[in-house]
Amino acid sequence: MDTPDLPGIHSAATSTGGTPAPPSPRSSAPSPAPAESKGDARARRIAAAVVRSRTEYKPEHAYTERGWFLTTDHAGASKKDRQHVEYAATYRALVPSFLSPSPSPSSPSSSTPAPDPSVKEEAARALSDLLAVSKPPRELTTTAIRAAVLAGRIPEAAQLARDARPHWRANVGLAVEASAALAAAGDVAESTHPLLFTMAYALHHPVLVALGAQLRLLHAPEVDGLREAVDALAVSRAWAFTPLFGGERGVPRPVERGGELRAALGATPPEEIAGALGMEDAEERRLLVAALRRMEGALGRQMDEAEAIPGERVERGVREL
Known part of the structure; x- marks a missing residue:
């Protein structure tokens, strides 16, 4: 059975004098890769991020031992900005000897241990750091009053307590420290x-x-x-x-x-x-x-x-x- 000639194909096959055209050579370009699924792409990105994090994030960034500031030497500029003041106040407030209260004069036989001799010096240093700021943060006012009392600078403690009067009602700890400072002043x-x-x-x-x-x-x-x-x-x-x-x-x-x-x-x-x-x-x-x-x-x-x-x-x- 003869197949009918299709337009275009017959003319292309016989365009060279009736001799059939040779087949075109196979292309040497690689075939396109199949489309990557969303799950595979996400897993690849996560794996790359994990590898990158091993070089960008060190262990000390993820874990900081408690009390690191008690043994580390932090020699730096003497500029007294708010960050330096907060560090100095936190350092001296968290030293155990700084928190040890002195025995009450009315009860000399109290079992409370006497504070370290360097407490007064540390308190004076903390107070100087706090007063170096023109307007100390409200959160550090309690520390400033306590440091002034421990340093023996009672008039300054009483003045700090009076200056904090607008915050007495909202801050119970500040009110107690202000009362102690005013009582120490007589x-x-x-x-x-x-x-x-x-x-x-x-x-x-x-x-x-x-x-x-x-x-x-x-x-x-x-x-x-x-x-x-x-x-x-x-x-x-x-x-x-x-x-x-x-x-x-x-x-x-x-x-x-x-x-x-x-x-x-x-x-x-x-x-x-x-x-x-x-x-x-x-x-x-x-x-x-x-x-x-x-x-x-x-x-x-x-x-x-x-x-x-x-x-x-x-x-x-x-x-x-």
Whole structure:
């Protein structure tokens, strides 16, 4: 059976006088590789990144031994910028001997070991680093006050405490250190101000303990009821500060004789308490009233029985909502 001639093919085959055209030679170029799957491409990129990371990241970049700054010599420029100050303060604050408090003069037989003789020098050096900055960070103010007290530079410690007054209410640790600095300067009445400022917003055990110690030094009859209430609240909140690995577990304790203490606290007008504590301006008296009302609530009085203080959060129980 004859196959019909197709147009174009017959003419191409017979274009050379009827002789069929020889076949074209095979191309020597390599055939294209099959398309790489997404999974294979991702695995290849990960493997390349792992190989590259072995040369770019050293082991010391991933692991830093604790306390490395205690044994390493960091000799460098003497420029006192914020980073240098933060390092110097952290270094001296974390040295164990720097944290060892000196024995109290009232209890010379205390078992607390005496600090290292170099503590005063280290504290003075840390204070100089902090004061070299025109405006030290707020986070380092507590360290500066503590360093000034340990260095024996009490007037500077008291001035730092007064300058930090806007931050007393929001920073409990700063309030406690500021109170200690003012007490060391001989201003016992003023040393109660930072503690009462922060008590207007919350009652913390360290603040109550510090305030009770300062009130016992005043010997003013106007603050007797306040002192008894502070001591009772400190005892009721001491359970939260028991050692984690001690033999006994802390248990919350209710305030004993809450009604009597509340009556004694309210027997003295706030104006007389403010006068005994040396609170003169309106802001100090407002915060004192707020602290007294918060203590009354902790002793058992309902917070909604007292007049609401502008800007103060009133705590309510679930049944009152």
